Amino acid sequence: MLEIQNLYKYYGTFAALNGLNLTIKKGELFGFVGPNGAGKTTTMRIICGLLKADSGQVYIDGVDAFKQQRQLKEKIGYMPDFFGVYDNLKVYEYMDFYASAYGLTGDCVKRTCLELLDRVNLGDKASAYVDHLSRGMKQRLCLARTLIHDPSLLILDEPASGLDPQARFEMQEILKGLLDLDKTLVVSSHILPELSRMCTSVGVIQAGKMVLCGGMEEIMSLMASANPLVISLTDKVDQAVEYLKQQPLVATLSYKDHTVRVDFKGDSEDEVRLLSQMVQIGLPVSSFSREEGSLEALFLQITSQTGGGIFYAN
Amino acid sequence: MQINPVFRKELKLTMRSSRLPMILLIYNSVLAFITLLVFYTIIENARWTQVMDYTAVFLLYMITFVAEGLLLAFIIPALTSNAISGERERQTLDILLTTPMSPFRIILGKLMSSISIILLLVISSIPVLAIVFAFGGVSLLDVIKVVCYLVFASVFAGAMSIASSARFKKTTTSTVVSYAGVLGLIVGTVLIVTLGVMVSTVSPVDAPSVILGILSMILLVNPGVTVIALLSGQFSYSDSFPAALRETLNVPPIVSEHWIVLSIVIQCVLLAAMIWSASAALGPKRR
Numbered sequence: 001m002l003e004i005q006n007l008y009k010y011y012g013t014f015a016a017l018n019g020l021n022l023t024i025k026k027g028e029l030f031g032f033v034g035p036n037g038a039g040k041t042t043t044m045r046i047i048c049g050l051l052k053a054d055s056g057q058v059y060i061d062g063v064d065a066f067k068q069q070r071q072l073k074e075k076i077g078y079m080p081d082f083f084g085v086y087d088n089l090k091v092y093e094y095m096d097f098y099a100s101a102y103g104l105t106g107d108c109v110k111r112t113c114l115e116l117l118d119r120v121n122l123g124d125k126a127s128a129y130v131d132h133l134s135r136g137m138k139q140r141l142c143l144a145r146t147l148i149h150d151p152s153l154l155i156l157d158e159p160a161s162g163l164d165p166q167a168r169f170e171m172q173e174i175l176k177g178l179l180d181l182d183k184t185l186v187v188s189s190h191i192l193p194e195l196s197r198m199c200t201s202v203g204v205i206q207a208g209k210m211v212l213c214g215g216m217e218e219i220m221s222l223m224a225s226a227n228p229l230v231i232s233l234t235d236k237v238d239q240a241v242e243y244l245k246q247q248p249l250v251a252t253l254s255y256k257d258h259t260v261r262v263d264f265k266g267d268s269e270d271e272v273r274l275l276s277q278m279v280q281i282g283l284p285v286s287s288f289s290r291e292e293g294s295l296e297a298l299f300l301q302i303t304s305q306t307g308g309g310i311f312y313a314n
Numbered sequence: 315m316q317i318n319p320v321f322r323k324e325l326k327l328t329m330r331s332s333r334l335p336m337i338l339l340i341y342n343s344v345l346a347f348i349t350l351l352v353f354y355t356i357i358e359n360a361r362w363t364q365v366m367d368y369t370a371v372f373l374l375y376m377i378t379f380v381a382e383g384l385l386l387a388f389i390i391p392a393l394t395s396n397a398i399s400g401e402r403e404r405q406t407l408d409i410l411l412t413t414p415m416s417p418f419r420i421i422l423g424k425l426m427s428s429i430s431i432i433l434l435l436v437i438s439s440i441p442v443l444a445i446v447f448a449f450g451g452v453s454l455l456d457v458i459k460v461v462c463y464l465v466f467a468s469v470f471a472g473a474m475s476i477a478s479s480a481r482f483k484k485t486t487t488s489t490v491v492s493y494a495g496v497l498g499l500i501v502g503t504v505l506i507v508t509l510g511v512m513v514s515t516v517s518p519v520d521a522p523s524v525i526l527g528i529l530s531m532i533l534l535v536n537p538g539v540t541v542i543a544l545l546s547g548q549f550s551y552s553d554s555f556p557a558a559l560r561e562t563l564n565v566p567p568i569v570s571e572h573w574i575v576l577s578i579v580i581q582c583v584l585l586a587a588m589i590w591s592a593s594a595a596l597g598p599k600r601r
């Protein structure tokens with residue numbers, strides 16, 4: 001659906017994008033993650049044709065984004081990180097204006113506008129003035145606006161920024177619902193727990209380069225393998241600690257009450273072996289698992305490192 | 315055919331704003347005050363002298379339309395200098411630019427909207443303008459010609475303001491540049507030519523007067539001069555304006571004789587250049 005090849009963008013001597021490569025498959029909800037100034041918004045603005053790249057290629061469904069601007073605009077729905085509304089327009093008129101900007105006319109426009117407003121839970125606000133809406137409602141209205149021309153790719157820059165938890169949850173549910181409409185979504189956000197809950201794939205950008213990209217589940221399981229083993233016992237904790245200290249794959253460990261956290265260097269087969277040996281020597285293990293990985297941990301781990309090549313988890 | 319969406323939206327927003335009735339009220343009040351002042355001065359003079367001076371009719375005609383032109387020149391930049399910068403400040407421009415509407419169509423929509431306001435201002439002032447018919451001697455066709463040119467000149471000023479608002483990020487800067495542009499066209503060009511006349515007067519050789527003739531052609535871009543040329547041509551001493559250009563400013567006869575047509579053509583070219591410049595400013599950014 002979206003293919004970015006060797007994208008470079010310089011602001012003076014500063015490389016905002018430094019050979020960015022990215023491929024997103026159709027139907028994905030792609031979480032675009034990176035620290036401030038990493039190049040997320042620049043990438044999104046280039047994809048949408050608002051900014052010129054210095055070099056590189058962007059293809060959307062086979063359409064060359066730099067050469068076929070008109071076709072590109074038909075395929076993309078863009079929601080910027082900061083946006084305004086027209087104060088003296090009503091919600092329905094706002095939608096109708098953008099529908100006409102996309103060349104949509106006739107009776108179907110009214111139906112489409114009302115359907116989209118219903119989808120973002122603004123059906124009852126169609127006659128309200130846009131400036132009377134709350135921040136969350138405006139965000140949802142802007143999302144409905146991006147869907148007006150039925151685009152196949154949605155580029156959403158921080159769609160949940162500045163929203164309260166309830167509004168964020170609502171937005172999250174709406175975005176998940178869009179996957180049923182066969183849309184591909186690229187969502188940038190700083191609210192990582194939410195991204196990890198809704199995204200099907202994720203990419204981490206740092207200093208204008210993708211440093212990690214892949215399916216959410218694969219990345220999370222890879223992350224988990226680097227996390228400590230958490231072993232809970234009903235008794236004999238001291239004996240378990242002594243036993244674990246002797247194991248060559250155990251780097252460090254710590255324990256509190258009935259739980260032992262072990263920095264274990266082995267793979268899943270080594271984990272099986274360790275568990276069976278512990279059970280064999282009579283240690284009462286009640287639970288044995290790797291600590292769950294989180295996108296924040298991954299993000300912090302990646303962004304605290306410098307350099308490094310791209311890693312694709314597929 | 316689909317109406318330009320930006321034009322439709324702008325029209326809706328303008329008509330709903332409380333600013334427009336205020337502008338209409340102020341514009342017509344000032345125009346009526348100036349026109350009625352001249353009108354009653356003429357009547358008073360006639361009453362005391364028992365003589366109706368017919369040159370006063372021309373004076374009334376001239377003052378009415380010059381006042382209308384100046385008011386439009388004053389109002390148009392205020393109304394249009396936020397056309398694009400306002401969208402930028404409101405953070406609606408990026409969204410607009412991601413639609414399939416070309417920058418040219420967006421600019422055209424803004425320009426059409428400003429034309430509609432200009433027409434509204436001019437049409438609303440018709441009852442005031444009708445005072446020029448009070449004494450006779452002025453034909454309806456003459457009035458229509460001047461009004462049409464004033465509308466064109468306002469569109470010209472509007473396009474300049476829209477180009478400025480597309481080029482500059484902030485409305486404040488855009489407004490200042492728009493007013494500077496209008497002032498430069500109306501007053502600046504006259505100052506340049508006045509300076510040329512002064513230099514030419516003190517120069518002992520003939521060459522400066524040739525240069526003065528060429529320099530004076532800068533007045534072709536001045537809508538104020540075009541209005542004066544148009545108004546002068548409508549009264550009996552129709553040759554006076556081309557003659558003044560030839561004798562005082564040494565303008566070549568071919569130019570002075572076709573001054574109005576030439577100035578409108580040049581202003582049309584400038585208008586097109588401004589629309590192009592505004593559209594170009596909305597293209598994908600390098601930065």
